[in-house]
Amino acid sequence: MNTAVTLATARRILTQLRHDHRTVALMIVLPSVLLILLRYMFNSELAFSRAAPALLGVFPFSIMFIVTSITTLRERTTTTLERLMTMPIGKLDLLLGYALAFGALAVVQVTVAMTVSLTWLGLDIAGSAVLLGVVAVLDALLGMALGLFASAFARTEFQAVQFMPAVVMPQVLLCGLFITRDAMTPVLRWVSDVLPLSYAVDALTQVTMSSTVDATLLRNLLVVGGCAVLALVLGAVTLPRRTP
């Protein structure tokens, strides 16, 4: 592990993004636009306040998943990865560089989406806004880490894009957004128990409904963070220096 190389990697990715204004604009604005759409679809602040917290996590989660899996796949297909693998860079240095860069972007993305929701859209939360933001950023980081890991299994852009419905959608369907997880049939309830997004949405819901920080909330946050770290480490393990 080398901090200087990790930081250089993060800076490089942010510089790449800086040259791509449209991608940055989409990443920052998209979750907010979707939340605005949701608010006026319900046409009720109450209904919006029930659904919005979960989506505040789900939107950044999905967007980060797509963006990172495409970015890393591009690094593979343009052989810059092959070149890096002949250089003194640890695989974890590279992935942590990605995590830092996209984590910084996630903070901006979530801050904008939350500001829009709490002011303009009338989202009403009982807990702390900062804590809600932390959980949402953690969700974005989870999406990013899963995206990095999933890209290892994609050979083409077509495959990478389809990992999004394959990996993200089942988690969205089973996270408790549409019906509460307790009401699901036992089998689906078990599946939802092993999907990390369920814990993320539980945490978001709890922060919205009460201001107490209890053991359940901490456990949920730990699960989400743990899964993100695990996906990063697995991503590093499955990133080969040698290829066929």
Next chain:
Amino acid sequence: MTEPAVRVSGLRVRRGGRVVLHDISLDVPPAEVTGFIGPSGCGKSTLMRAIVGVQIVQSGTITVLGHPAGSAPLRTMIGYATQAPSVYADLTVTEALRYFAAVLRAPAGDVRRVIDEVGLADHATALVGELSGGQRTRASLAVALLGTPRLLVLDEPTVGLDPVLRDDLWALFRTLVDGGVTLLVSSHVMDEAARCDNLVLMRDGRILADAPPAALLAETGTPDLERAFLHLIRTTEVTL
């Protein structure tokens, strides 16, 4: 007798169910230019990938500068340029080089130096993706020159370049070799071959000949390398 810079023995590589290198053995002498010459698909790039340690190999051993190929100590000693230019297209030339320099822990002045060496000073602030093919090749070559590599592995480094630039680059290669750097270049054109100190002629994953250009001409009794290559192909086919 000096130690070879690279020693390959019994190297066998299979890609996609097809054997692309059949039990190859060769020694690359230090501080000289060795050219891997052969038609596209003959295994040149695979051999280079194996030497820099990014190719999965079936059997055989490769020792590079006294270390097993791909091992950690080699990662600051080898400069590698892939055939397709491998530089971030969405960064400027300077930004991309600055990143690779940071990874290699190369001194700060290196970025400027290598940009001048490959003649890209006028394009230092241009996005790599907006450069011409030849300029992008040079940007990719510049990355390989960062730091103080003792072995340069350059896959088709001068393809598509203006003849004047190509001449300048060969002059640079000579300076590096005079300073003790070992150079491995690949090419599918014979006029590049004449500039090398040693030639490794390859075809269908096998080495047909491994000798200096003059020795090849003498051995085959041919007036130029193109014909020497043809002569070798025909005589090997007869003996097979």
